[in-house]
Amino acid sequence: MSEHLSLRALALVMAFACGLTVANLYYAQPLLDLIADSFHISQGAASVTVTLTQAGYAVGLLFVVPLGDLLENRRLITRTLFLTAAALVALAAAPAYGVFLAAAALVGLTSVVVQVLLPLAAHLAPEGQVGRFVGTVMSGLIIGVLLARTLSSAVAQVASWRTIYIVSAVAMVLLSALLRWALPERRPDHDLGYRQIMASVGEMVVHEPRLIRRSVMQATMFGAFTAFWTAIAFVLVDEHGFNQGGIALFALVGAGGAVGTQVAGRIADRGYGEVGSAVALLLASGMFVLAGLGHRSVVVLGVAAVLLDFAAQSHQVISQHVIYTLRPTQRARVNTIFMVTMFIGGTVSSALAGRLHAAYGWTGVCWLGFALPLVGLVVSRSGRHGRR
Numbered sequence: 001m002s003e004h005l006s007l008r009a010l011a012l013v014m015a016f017a018c019g020l021t022v023a024n025l026y027y028a029q030p031l032l033d034l035i036a037d038s039f040h041i042s043q044g045a046a047s048v049t050v051t052l053t054q055a056g057y058a059v060g061l062l063f064v065v066p067l068g069d070l071l072e073n074r075r076l077i078t079r080t081l082f083l084t085a086a087a088l089v090a091l092a093a094a095p096a097y098g099v100f101l102a103a104a105a106l107v108g109l110t111s112v113v114v115q116v117l118l119p120l121a122a123h124l125a126p127e128g129q130v131g132r133f134v135g136t137v138m139s140g141l142i143i144g145v146l147l148a149r150t151l152s153s154a155v156a157q158v159a160s161w162r163t164i165y166i167v168s169a170v171a172m173v174l175l176s177a178l179l180r181w182a183l184p185e186r187r188p189d190h191d192l193g194y195r196q197i198m199a200s201v202g203e204m205v206v207h208e209p210r211l212i213r214r215s216v217m218q219a220t221m222f223g224a225f226t227a228f229w230t231a232i233a234f235v236l237v238d239e240h241g242f243n244q245g246g247i248a249l250f251a252l253v254g255a256g257g258a259v260g261t262q263v264a265g266r267i268a269d270r271g272y273g274e275v276g277s278a279v280a281l282l283l284a285s286g287m288f289v290l291a292g293l294g295h296r297s298v299v300v301l302g303v304a305a306v307l308l309d310f311a312a313q314s315h316q317v318i319s320q321h322v323i324y325t326l327r328p329t330q331r332a333r334v335n336t337i338f339m340v341t342m343f344i345g346g347t348v349s350s351a352l353a354g355r356l357h358a359a360y361g362w363t364g365v366c367w368l369g370f371a372l373p374l375v376g377l378v379v380s381r382s383g384r385h386g387r388r
Contacts, residue, residue: 015140023148034161039097047354056108058343068116068332073186084110085172092165119331135265149251219345220376224369225312226346227353264314268321280315285373292366
């Protein structure tokens with residue numbers, strides 16, 4: 001680690017790294033029309049890109065992230081970023097849609113470096129400030145999620161839609177060098193092998209009901225979030241005549257929701273996480289009512305996007321604050337279960353959103369998004385007796 005970096009500066013570097021890396025999962029969402037035209041496929045078929053990218057991410061969460069409890073973290077992070085760069089180059093150069101989908105899955109698989117950085121942030125956080133420190137790092141991740149759509153749309157407006165993937169490949173190489181300089185070494189203090197690490201993941205599934213409950217709750221929230229952003233580009237193009245520049249500006253509005261990470265971190269550190277979770281779930285569900293009734297107004301859609309993003313990110317920070325206290329020496333494995341469950345929710349939801357939009361339009365997507373957070377609320381109530 002650079003001796004010149006304070007913990008605050010290190011948190012900002014990690015936030016920047018999370019944002020750049022996680023953006024790779026979302027560049028395609030506002031480009032689905034262009035991808036469909038380029039490969040001569042339907043909009044529904046193009047939405048499979050989002051599904052497979054998230055599916056690849058879920059696989060990486062299950063089999064790669066636990067390595068954070070096995071291997072030296074800095075080396076794992078920096079080397080994985082080189083694999084991400086190679087996958088992005090393959091994505092940009094794909095001559096056929098099948099190759100493009102395979103490369104998209106590989107991008108998702110390798111972008112899980114973000115989920116090695118987050119448990120590392122919890123390890124580095126000062127006592128009593130885990131929520132705030134992780135919230136800072138998460139704010140970069142959220143800004144990356146939201147600005148990815150703006151950036152890819154803006155680049156597609158002036159160049160090929162493939163250009164963003166070349167730009168990102170270069171960024172991954174530079175980011176690897178930055179983190180090699182900035183991050184401290186962290187070697188897990190045990191002698192377990194990979195098989196034992198993976199076996200312990202299964203043991204957590206059985207013996208940590210709070211972890212499972214929190215994971216399912218976040219899966220429903222992330223499913224709603226993914227449904228909105230998977231289908232909104234179709235609404236903006238078909239109903240409002242947006243071009244890629246317009247979609248880029250709309251996605252930029254959603255970045256305002258990133259403030260939720262800082263607010264949620266402080267709420268969690270003060271012991272009000274359960275109330276905050278319930279409010280976030282209800283807010284997310286309500287925003288789909290707003291978006292469904294007011295879809296003819298871009299302003300209403302923008303308000304719904306900001307508040308939905310605020311709710312989703314707040315809920316995630318609160319949930320991670322809870323789960324990181326369960327087994328402090330096994331945070332990578334805890335994060336594996338949490339994030340795999342979350343991204344399974346996102347993957348299923350993106351697939352359903354594409355089908356529902358094709359069959360029922362935006363209304364069908366809004367019904368899905370309305371219902372999912374309410375399911376999460378029911379799950380949270382079902383385990384009320386086990387809460388702290």
